[in-house]
Amino acid sequence: MTYAVVLDTNTLGVLINPRAKHAAACIAWFEAMIHNGHHFYVPEIADYELRRELIRIGSKSLDYLDRLPEMREIDYMPLTTEAMRLGAQLWARARQEGRPTAGAEALDGDVLISAQALILQRTEERQVVVATDNVRHISRFTAAKCWEDIDPATAAP
Secondary structure (H helix, E strand, O other): OOEEEEEOHHHHHHHHOOOOOOHHHHHHHHHHHHHOOOEEEEEHHHHHHHHHHHHHHOOOHHHHHHHHHHHOOEEEEOOOHHHHHHHHHHHHHHHHOOOOOOOOOOOOHHHHHHHHHHHHHHHOOOEEEEEOOOHHHHOOOOOEEOHHHOOHHHHOO
């Protein structure tokens, strides 16, 4: 079984910035994952969160972010009404439990990424996992691991 890997904003940022800490290791992991038949998804909210910062700082990595889906096995996951509604439910549940994942006024990308991963799981025949450095928040809603902990050889073709 191969993974459907949903990239969180931070993991996506490391992947597209060759000067980021651990970039070489992340790129090698990404290539190994693709080689072994795993597939990647970029939630639109993750693209937005990363893109706005790259534009703000004038980063050349923006060009790579734009070309990434053309070059690799990556699909974009548009924000849909279904994802927004499920995200709202996750957001409310976290607050009702007294364990919010962001401030009360925040859009809370974590719940939206989690919602998109949950929706993807309904249609994927493979295991869906969010690659993130924020495992504590996202794993409350869906499967999540640090990218370093997702073994590319888990399911070689």
